[in-house]
Amino acid sequence: MHRSLPALMLLAACGTQAPAPTPAPADDGWTPRQLKQLADLRLQEGAFGDPTNRFAGDARAIELGRTWFYDEALSPGGFSCASCHKPELHFTDALPLAVAAGTAGRHTPTIEGIQQGPWFFWDGRADSLWAQAMGPVESDVEMDSDRTFVAHVIREQYAAAYEEVFGPLPQAVREGDLPARARPDAGRPEGELHQAWLGMTETQRKAVTEVFVNVSKAIGAFELLAVPQPAPFDAFVDAVLTGDPSGGGHLSDEAVDGLRLFIGDANCVSCHLGPFFTDRAFHNLGLPEPGSSDFGRTTGASRLLASEFNCQGPWSDATSCEELRFLNPDFDDFKAAFKTPPLRNVTKTAPYMHFGGLQALDDVLEFYSELPSEPWTGHRELTLQPLHLDEAQRSSLVAFLTSLESGVRPEVLPVQAVAEAPAEP
Amino acid sequence: MMRLWMAAVALAACGGSQESHEGHQGHEGHDMAKAEAPMQAEPLVREVKTQAGLYTVSFAAEPTTPGMGDLFSVSATVVDKYGNPVETGEVLLNARMPHHNHGMETDPLMDPGACDDDGDNCRHEGGVWKAEGFKLHMPGEWTVTIEVTGALGHDRTSFVYDMR
Numbered sequence: 374m375h376r377s378l379p380a381l382m383l384l385a386a387c388g389t390q391a392p393a394p395t396p397a398p399a400d401d402g403w404t405p406r407q408l409k410q411l412a413d414l415r416l417q418e419g420a421f422g423d424p425t426n427r428f429a430g431d432a433r434a435i436e437l438g439r440t441w442f443y444d445e446a447l448s449p450g451g452f453s454c455a456s457c458h459k460p461e462l463h464f465t466d467a468l469p470l471a472v473a474a475g476t477a478g479r480h481t482p483t484i485e486g487i488q489q490g491p492w493f494f495w496d497g498r499a500d501s502l503w504a505q506a507m508g509p510v511e512s513d514v515e516m517d518s519d520r521t522f523v524a525h526v527i528r529e530q531y532a533a534a535y536e537e538v539f540g541p542l543p544q545a546v547r548e549g550d551l552p553a554r555a556r557p558d559a560g561r562p563e564g565e566l567h568q569a570w571l572g573m574t575e576t577q578r579k580a581v582t583e584v585f586v587n588v589s590k591a592i593g594a595f596e597l598l599a600v601p602q603p604a605p606f607d608a609f610v611d612a613v614l615t616g617d618p619s620g621g622g623h624l625s626d627e628a629v630d631g632l633r634l635f636i637g638d639a640n641c642v643s644c645h646l647g648p649f650f651t652d653r654a655f656h657n658l659g660l661p662e663p664g665s666s667d668f669g670r671t672t673g674a675s676r677l678l679a680s681e682f683n684c685q686g687p688w689s690d691a692t693s694c695e696e697l698r699f700l701n702p703d704f705d706d707f708k709a710a711f712k713t714p715p716l717r718n719v720t721k722t723a724p725y726m727h728f729g730g731l732q733a734l735d736d737v738l739e740f741y742s743e744l745p746s747e748p749w750t751g752h753r754e755l756t757l758q759p760l761h762l763d764e765a766q767r768s769s770l771v772a773f774l775t776s777l778e779s780g781v782r783p784e785v786l787p788v789q790a791v792a793e794a795p796a797e798p
Numbered sequence: 799m800m801r802l803w804m805a806a807v808a809l810a811a812c813g814g815s816q817e818s819h820e821g822h823q824g825h826e827g828h829d830m831a832k833a834e835a836p837m838q839a840e841p842l843v844r845e846v847k848t849q850a851g852l853y854t855v856s857f858a859a860e861p862t863t864p865g866m867g868d869l870f871s872v873s874a875t876v877v878d879k880y881g882n883p884v885e886t887g888e889v890l891l892n893a894r895m896p897h898h899n900h901g902m903e904t905d906p907l908m909d910p911g912a913c914d915d916d917g918d919n920c921r922h923e924g925g926v927w928k929a930e931g932f933k934l935h936m937p938g939e940w941t942v943t944i945e946v947t948g949a950l951g952h953d954r955t956s957f958v959y960d961m962r
């Protein structure tokens with residue numbers, strides 16, 4: 374597989390030349406604009422960083438993060454991140470709504486192809502992977518754990534490994550004189566967890582939060598690695614960009630038809646753009662969600678601004694937070710808008726949408742064909758018009774999306790799974 | 799820093815205003831867009847006159863060709879019709895997608911310029927006004943609006959920028 378980028382550089386150079394008459398493309402040819410679109414969608418090399426997380430890229434922290442991502446001991450009920458983000462399902466769970474300690478209000482999103490940020494969760498209520506990782510731990514319908522429980526587990530099972538990476542465990546945690554479970558719980562101030570939290574000293578609360586932040590930063594550093602691997606589509610693009618308009622046979626004719634629709638008449642690329650096929654922005658699609666009261670990004674933006682774990686908060690390692698600084702929580706189109714999901718491996722992560730209500734990709738394409746429902750609040754993204762795709766077109770789009778399939782990176786699988794994996798034939 | 803607020807109603811009014819034909823970009827490039835769009839977005843750099851002809855504005859993004867969904871800064875160098883730089887008063891810069899009826903998802907900040915110790919009497923030397931926090935989060939036509947209130951009075955202009 375070609376992974377070098379000379380073609381991209383050539384392409385960039387063309388952009389600076391004087392406009393030349395555009396030759397009409399042959400039937401199987403690609404216009405300069407299409408070539409640019411293909412280059413934009415190709416997977417890029419390079420690792421992702423996180424200025425808010427000083428352990429990003431730290432090999433020991435990443436290894437701990439890998440352990441903790443899969444560690445069911447971090448919650449009293451035996452749930453881990455991987456209970457819902459199952460690596461064999463590309464870090465999803467095949468359920469409409471996430472089910473762990475309870476049933477969550479939204480569908481489990483993949484963690485593949487979300488590394489660009491700047492926003493995390495369907496509603497963007499976190500602005501770093503580590504801050505995102507904290508949410509499910511303390512959600513009573515997800516892992517139903519709490520930072521104090523986590524601090525106990527670290528002290529009892531991981532003290533040496535923790536201290537090697539993050540420095541000494543805070544005194545208050547080392548002493549272990551803490552309630553078994555406690556966390557701030559604004560939603561239930563009279564509840565046991567919140568009351569236990571109020572019963573702790575300020576020093577204890579800070580110590581427990583520090584450990585929880587470090588554990589989350591390790592998990593965040595690990596999740597930065599969960600980028601999709603190159604897919605047949607990328608080999609296709611490489612071939613096209615190096616002068617073979619047929620794409621080296623990496624895509625079937627039907628998939629190429631789907632690709633042309635995707636970047637052409639169907640204009641999926643309007644929002645599904647870049648190497649992970651997402652604009653990283655929020656849109657209200659007007660999905661069929663009778664009875665919904667989910668305000669999506671509107672709530673997410675306010676919660677982010679109020680969070681002590683945001684980029685500007687005391688636990689962040691960032692020196693500047695431009696995205697947060699200019700975030701406008703009152704942006705009207707945030708109402709009932711949700712983050713555009715990445716599309717690599719989308720064929721393996723049904724069901725779909727933030728509410729998990731569309732069973733198959735064909736249902737998604739049928740939705741975009743007809744736009745049969747109206748938003749429960751706000752207004753539908755105006756760029757959306759019914760696509761009226763026929764069966765052959767829908768099938769070609771699915772064929773194209775199938776060309777985005779790739780295997781999960783071995784470095785984000787659980788350690789024992791890699792060890793036990795049968796040798797390649 | 800002053801928050802930029804422009805009423806949607808006022809903005810809608812300029813949605814129909816003409817695209818500037820005084821841009822730094824040649825027309826060839828733009829006409830070509832009809833037949834086959836250029837491969838790269840154009841630089842977001844324009845020189846425009848305000849509607850009543852009171853002011854001329856040199857608008858430029860930094861970087862000049864912003865990436866989709868990336869934050870960028872803008873500057874507007876404003877001179878009145880007699881060639882005097884507009885150093886005091888008010889200049890408002892904004893962008894929206896009239897066909898989608900939405901603005902930017904960010905809340906840009908206008909640089910106050912050089913002010914006295916109380917933050918008053920701010921002056922924008924050379925008529926250079928800057929704003930941070932612009933973001934064009936979708937491909938398509940964006941209308942950049944510029945409102946100037948200077949010694950000659952209030953005037954406005956807008957131009958279309960094709961984000962791709």
Ligand SMILES: [Cu+2]
Pocket residue numbers: 756895898900936938
């Ligand atoms: Cu739009």
